[in-house]
Amino acid sequence: MSFSRKAVLTIAGNPLVTRFVSKYGLKLGASRFVAGETLDEAVDIVKKLNEEGLVVTLDLLGESVTTEEEARQATDAILAIFDAIAQSGVHSNVSVKLTQLGLDISYDFCLENMHRIAAKAKEKxxxxxxxxxxSPRVQQTIDLFKTLVNEYGKEHVGLVIQSYLYRSESDVKELGEMGVNLRIVKGAYKEPKDVAFPDKKDVDENYLKLVAMHLKNGCYTAIATHDENIINWTKQFVKENNIPDDLYEFQMLYGVRNGLQRQLVAEGYKVRVYTPFGKDWYPYFTRRIAERPANALFVLKSFFKD
Ligand code: FAD
Incomplete structure (x- = not known):
């Protein structure tokens, strides 16, 4: 972990900072990365993004839930997102984290919650x-996904694969045989050398390999990155291999590389914005600042603007 990243995470963990930023943070500029605290606020933002030609995946913030009650509440709140999308007619799907839905409590309990969510996705x-x-949760996540995709279909359930893991190549091969919809990312967690490539160069190379494999298998692929080299490589690859436009999309995070998102839309590409919302935005927000400490400048600028 770099010094600046560590410093940001240490400052962010200070209780006084946590209290102050949690109270004033959205006004202070966290709203650059978080689409409000309520579902209504988030839907308004989805409408605006849709007007600009972007589609969305909504994410209810929250992670590492430890009680069944919290996991059930999160499940109910996610079901409500599908209803709100249907009622408002916005173009959005939904992304979820299994630890928010009770994976650390029990696999079966989490699966039960995910059955409700996948059934709702299909119904709507x-x-x-x-x-x-x-990485300790990857195998369980893949197992749970396979169960759901067999029951609800690949049009309604998809998964994410991380290019920093050594195992991902064989996972993409196996999942490709099932024809499923994958989002490929580099990976956001701190992983040991025995499970993940330590060098960025290898992570990037493996990223291209996984995207090429999945597209050549004729499977829907979401290329989720802000890395312009990968985006440009993908544009070339789909052209040279006659990959149809309805087999892939680009994805980026809300508030990150806004100009690039709109540029790709203007060029005719499908771009989906991962848009998180909810009261539990603090850990997500500090990770975005830690990823690129220059982002703290946006926060300060918006403070002085108001
Ligand atoms: P990098 O090489 O990290 O960055 C490339 C360039 O992008 C940088 O030079 C910089 O200019 C820009 N950039 C990157 N991050 C930022 C930022 N925060 N602010 C401003 N500029 C930035 N990870 C998981 O482990 N699991 C998931 O399920 C998951 N889902 C994701 C969904 C989406 C839509 C996206 C975009 C990412 C997701 N990630 C997920 C995170 C991912 O693994 C990476 O940590 C993250 O995308 C940063 O890597 P990068 O591909 O953008 O490339």
Whole structure:
């Protein structure tokens, strides 16, 4: 972990800072990365993004839930997102994290919650994507995904694969045989050398390999990155291999590389914005600042603007 990243995370963990930022943070500029605290606020933002030609995946913030009650509340809140999308007619699907839905409590309990969510996605002709978390949870996440996709279909349930993991190549091969919809990311967690490539160069190379494999298998692929080299490579790859436009999309995070998101839309590409909302925004927000400490400048600028 770099010094600046560590410093940001240490400052962010200070109780006084946590209290102050949690109270005033959205006004202070966290709203650059978080689409409000309520579902209504988030839907308003989805409408605006849709008007600009962007589609969305909504994410209810919250992670590492430890009680069944919290996991059930999160499940109910996610079901409500599907209803709100259907009622408002916005173009959005939903992304979820299994630790928010009780994976750390028990696999079966989490599966039960995910059955409700996947059934709702299908009922509303929508789609739920299961985010990938840290490496000790990968196998359970894949197992749970396979169960759901067999029952509800690949049009309604998708998964994320991380290019920093050594195992991902064989996972993409196996999942490709099932024809499922994958989002490929580099990976956001701190992983040991025995499970993940330590060098960025290898992570990037593996990223391209996984995207190429999945597209050549004829499977829907979401290329989720802000890395312009990868985006440009993908544009070339789809052209040279006659990959149809309805087999892939680009994805980026809300508030990150806004100009690039709109530029791709203007060029005719499908771009989906991962848009998180909810009261539990503090850990997500500090990770975005830690990823790129220059982001703290946006926060300060918006403070002085108001
Ligand atoms: P990097 O090489 O990290 O960055 C490339 C360039 O992008 C940088 O030079 C910089 O200019 C820009 N950039 C990157 N991050 C930021 C930022 N925060 N602010 C401003 N500029 C930035 N990870 C998981 O482990 N599991 C998931 O389920 C998951 N889902 C994701 C969904 C989406 C839609 C996206 C975009 C990412 C997701 N991630 C997930 C995170 C991902 O793994 C990376 O940590 C993150 O995308 C940063 O890597 P990068 O591909 O953008 O490339």
């Amino acid at each position: 002709s929508n789609f739920v994507r299961i985010d990938m978390e840290d």
